[in-house]
Amino acid sequence: MKESNIDQLHIFMTMFIISLIMSVQGPIFTPYAAMLGASSVMIGLMLSTSQLASLTGNLMVGPLVDRYGKRLFITLPLLFSGFLYIAHGFTLNATSLLVLRSVNSFVLAFLMPAALTFISGYAANSRQQGKNMAIIGILGMIANIIAxxxxxxxxxxxxxxxxxxxxxxxxxxxxxxxxxxxxxxxKLVVKNKSSKPAHLLHVLKSPQLQLVYLTGFAVMYIHGVIIYEIPYLTVERGISTMNTGQLFSFMAIGTLISLSFFFIHRFDPIKRMMVGLFLMCMSLAVFFNGFLGLPFFLFFMGICFGLTMPAAATAVTGAVTKEEHGRAFGVMSAVYSLGMIVSSFVTAVIRQMVSPYFVAFLVGMFFLTIIGYLNFRTPKAVEVEVS
Incomplete structure (x- = not known):
């Protein structure tokens, strides 16, 4: 086996284990917070605050990854996060849990952009890039089924x-x-001394990336509703954490199935994102009208996530040079965090008055309309190849 393939295998294995370990907390955080005295609004504040901390870390890590390399920002967050998760077990009240979760989210925000930039160095074109991102997604979804x-x-x-x-x-x-x-x-990163250093503003001005970021916000808003609402069933309806974990597994199975169709990476990633977001909105519409059970709804939503997330990562790598991957992925992760922040806060406030799923449908359709309009005005991006 080639040395590069062995290195690639290690990052795949690392991402799988990280996804497995960290997804274990999914079904237990909300009931744990409630046990410590947190109200539904407090839990929403915890989720929003942690995502705000994550957004801050995402914006900071991009330039650092491009300058100092990726491995450092994979290893250090794991070390700090390990100790912070242990501290979670010693907390005695909801306020302490809020602080620990926020700090931990800030630390972990450095991890994903660095890992995505790391794996992007093993592909020479968008099709290989899409395949690598799909493999990462498949491994993550297998972990999310089990975890x-x-x-x-x-x-x-x-x-x-x-x-x-x-x-x-x-x-x-x-x-x-x-x-x-x-x-x-x-060695894959070729720095041109005569070129101007890339800035976040340059990344934000890219029309291709604007489409990615708008789609990412809408998708993560919808995802945030699910992440908030499903675990809360353990509090409101007395459903066990075991059954809540099973519900999350339905979504992971759907994502795994869609990620397994490698032929879809032949299609334009922007169009794949738009199709995925449209299907999410349709699934929400059918669900909040009572025509779809919760397990089937989560399964279909998982399929949609499998369409959109690898497509977003592929679109990012095709829109900027390798020297800008860290910044581009950092902004993408920050947008994801922003979607979760807004979603968690809005859901916590409105859930007693109107269905959060209905609001998520409106948000998704609003952004889909904007994305569709901008897509007609955006020139096709020229793919950046590694010479």
């Missing part, structure tokens, strides 16, 4: 606090793994 079940079971068997201890210790082990096996592939 909620594990998290729900652990929460029931050993308690919420002890589950956070397990998560923290596991992250420390994977941090050590990255120290030993991950190798930064800097």
């Amino acid at each position: 909620p079940l594990v998290g729900g079971k652990l929460g029931t068997m050993i308690g919420y606090a002890n589950t956070y201890f397990v998560i923290g210790i596991a992250l420390l082990f994977i941090a050590v793994y990255t120290m030993i096996f991950l190798r930064d592939r800097q």
Whole structure:
């Protein structure tokens, strides 16, 4: 096996284990916060604040990754996050949990842009890029199928606090793994001394990236509604964390199926994003009108996520040079965080008055209309190849 393939295997393995470990907390955070005395508004504040911290970290990490390399910003966040997750298990009140979650979100915000930039160095064109992103997505979804079940079971068997201890210790082990096996592939980055340094403003002015970021915001707003509402069933309806974990697994299975269709990477990523967002809106419309059960709704939403997320990553790499990947992925992650911030806050405020799923449908259709209009005015991007 070639050395580059071995290095690529290590980053795939790292991302799979990270997704597996961190998704374990999905079914337990909301009931754990409620157990510590947090109200529904407080839980919404926790989710919004953590996403705001994540947004700040996303914007900071882009230039740092482009300048200092990716491996450092994969290993260090894992180390710090491991200790912070362990601290989650020692918290005694909702305020402390809010602070810990916010700090942890800021730390972990450095991880994903660095990892996406890392894996983008192993592809020479958009089709290979799409395939790599799909593989990352498939591994993540396999983890997301298993992890909620594990998290729900652990929460029931050993308690919420002890589950956070397990998560923290596991992250420390994977941090050590990255120290030993991950190798930064800097040789693919060709720096031209005569060119002007890239700035965030340049990234934001790209018409292609504007389409990606608008789509990403809408998708993550919808995702935020699901992330908030599904775990809250354990509080409102007395559903066990085990069953909540099973519901999340339906969405992961749908995403895994759509990611397995590698032939779709032959199609334009912007069009794939628009189709995925449209299908999300239609799924929401059918669901809040009562024509679709929750498991089937989550399954179809998973399929839509599988269409949009790899397409967004592929569109980013095709719109900018490799020297700008860190900034572009950093902004993309920040937009994702912003979508979650707005979604969590709005959902917490309106859920007693109007269905959050209906509002998510309106948001999705509004952004889809804007994206469709801008797409007609945006020239086709010229793909950046590695010479």
